[in-house]
Amino acid sequence: MTPLYDSRPVKRSLTLRGHRTSVSLEDEFWQAFREMAAAQGLALNQLAADIDEGRGAETGLATAIRLAVLRHLRGK
Numbered sequence: 001m002t003p004l005y006d007s008r009p010v011k012r013s014l015t016l017r018g019h020r021t022s023v024s025l026e027d028e029f030w031q032a033f034r035e036m037a038a039a040q041g042l043a044l045n046q047l048a049a050d051i052d053e054g055r056g057a058e059t060g061l062a063t064a065i066r067l068a069v070l071r072h073l074r075g076k
């Protein structure tokens with residue numbers, strides 16, 4: 001049995017405003033991120049671009065996505 005809190009980040013490619021980038025998130029965050037995009041009627045790349053545009057210079061894209069997912073799940 002896999003431990004409950006033993007998910008390693010998985011790197012996947014996204015396209016943000018025509019530029020390719022890689023983001024590493026745990027599988028659970030990738031799934032929740034896809035669900036968030038679907039709930040908002042957005043393509044995953046568009047949602048990622050929106051999050052990227054709204055993040056501060058000190059916040060990495062993966063962190064910004066995790067925080068956006070958490071806020072979405074909390075209904076904020």
